[in-house]
Amino acid sequence: MSHTSGFGPDLAEVFGPSQRDGGPELVQLLTPEGERVHDLPPEFEQFDLDFSAEQLRGFYRDMVLTRRIDTEATALQRHGELGIWAQLLGQEAAQIGAGRALRPQDHVFPTYREHGVAWCRGLDPLRLLGLFRGVDQGSWDPEEFRFGLYTIVIGAQTLHATGYAMGMQRDGVVGTGDPDRDAAVVAHFGDGASSQGDVNEAFIFAASYNAPVVFFCQNNQWAISEPIERQTRIPLYQRALGFGFPGVRxxxxxxxxxxxxxxxxxxxAREGQGPTLVEAYTYRMGAHTTTDDPTRYRLSDDVEHWKLKDPIARLEVYLKRNGLAEGSFFxxxxxxxxxxxxxxxxxxRAMPDPRPLAMFDHxxxxxxxxxxxxxxxxxxxLAQFEEA
Structure with missing residues (x-):
């Protein structure tokens, strides 16, 4: 990579056409055209797994149903049934892939957009709607589902995840060699959160204490209205090396x-080898939330370009082309x-309004x-109004 000054790479090169599609360092097993990739660089060969037809059909089902949750919730918000909704359209593969890689004893710390991961953890999606409808503040037990409550404060969950992972070390559930006991933590966040101090502090603590945490960054290329090139001069996964642990895109x-x-x-992480930064290079097809209008700050050509990379469509093509699913399955x-x-x-619509005094209960x-x-x-x- 050439430099135009003595202070760093040329942004036009860093975020040129190659990087806009993830660059040559991108780990890919299934192309946008639905072709299976096996000829991987030596450093990526460990990722070339064999998948059963049942696994593949399961991934497809998860992604389709997750997308339906998202589209229904968006429609409900438009009809005044939800106060707001954080869309995940286009990010289904990142969430389902990460969610299905978990073991029961692993713990997840989400943002407010991990509806697909919540689905993988067995969480009733109606519980997610309750939060966005404003009838509760998150009604699920994080310990029961090993899935934390949604975090609205940008990046704060990475510190929570790191602290929890350090607690796992002290509880003796890391590096024991027992696959049913050893556990790890996943901290989800977006590219915008990578600019927050909390995230960088979490990196420091995780590296210093060799914490069993996977930092999973869904780089959908837009921090609300700010593009990724305004946030970093290098690919995000490369930041991990500066903190002393590996990163992969x-x-x-x-x-x-x-x-x-x-x-x-x-x-x-479970084996005690410490943290990893995973940068899932994707694209936010919809708005940041239902209060956002992405047409004001990004080009429709970019959206059309990424529609051709649809995660569900490429797996559907692969299943059909290889005879792994019948028409009745779809x-x-x-x-x-x-x-x-x-x-x-x-x-x-059937959710009861909360008792006003319930806010003091917990x-x-x-x-x-x-x-x-x-x-x-x-x-x-409140009693004054009842008397009136």
Whole structure:
């Protein structure tokens, strides 16, 4: 790579056509045309896994149903049933690949967009809708599902994940050699969060303590309205080397490659070899959230370019071309998606409004005197309206 000054690479080269598609360092097992890739560079050969037809069909089903959750939730928000929704359109492969690479004992710290990972952890999607409808603040038990509550504060979950991973070390569930005991942590975040201090601090602590954490960055190339070239002068995965642990870039629209890379990173963490940064190179096909208008800051040509890389379409082509799924399979998945959509619409509208005083119930394990006074004062305020 040539330099135009003594201070770093030319941005036109760093983010030229090659980098816009992920660059030559991208781990890819399934091309956008649905062709299986086996001739990998030596450093990537470990990721060339064999997948059963059942696994492949499972990936397809997961991605289709995850996309249906997303489209239904978006429609519900447009109809006034949700206050807001964070879309994941185009990022299904990154989330399903990472989610299915987990073992039951692993723990996930999500942002507010990991609907596909939540699906993989067995979380009822209606619980996600409850949060965005405003009837609760996240109703699931993070310990039961090994899936933390959604984090709105950008990047904060990476510190939580690192601390949890360090706790695992002290609990003796890392590097024991027992596959049913050894555990790891995944911290999900986006390219925009990579500019936050919390994320960089998490990198420092994870490296210093060799914490069993996989930092999984879904680089969808837009931090709300800021493009990736405004955030970094090098590919994000290369930042890991500066902190002392490995990084790898994977085609985030390729569910096979994402699964293989995440599985390897998780196993490395479970064995006590420390953190890894996985950069899933993908694209946010929709808006940042339903309050965003991406047409104001990005070109429609870019969106059309990435539509050709659709993660679901490429796997569908591969399944059909290789006779791994019959037409009835795709019909059944479509019917299942339709039923899921109906369930979400009915379930969302049927959610009861929360009790106003419920906000005080779980602030502390034991309510404090000050909080009790606030609760009683608010109750007295509400009682005025009942009397009227």
């Amino acid at each position: 994977v085609d985030g629209n390729d569910v096979l490659a994402t699964y293989a890379v995440t599985q390897a990173a998780l196993q490395r 019909d059944d998945i479509k019917d299942e998606a339709d039923q899921l959509g109906a369930t979400l619409r009915e379930g969302c 602030v502390y394990a034991e309510i404090t005197e000050e909080l009790a006074a606030q609760r009683d004062g608010f109750a007295a305020y």
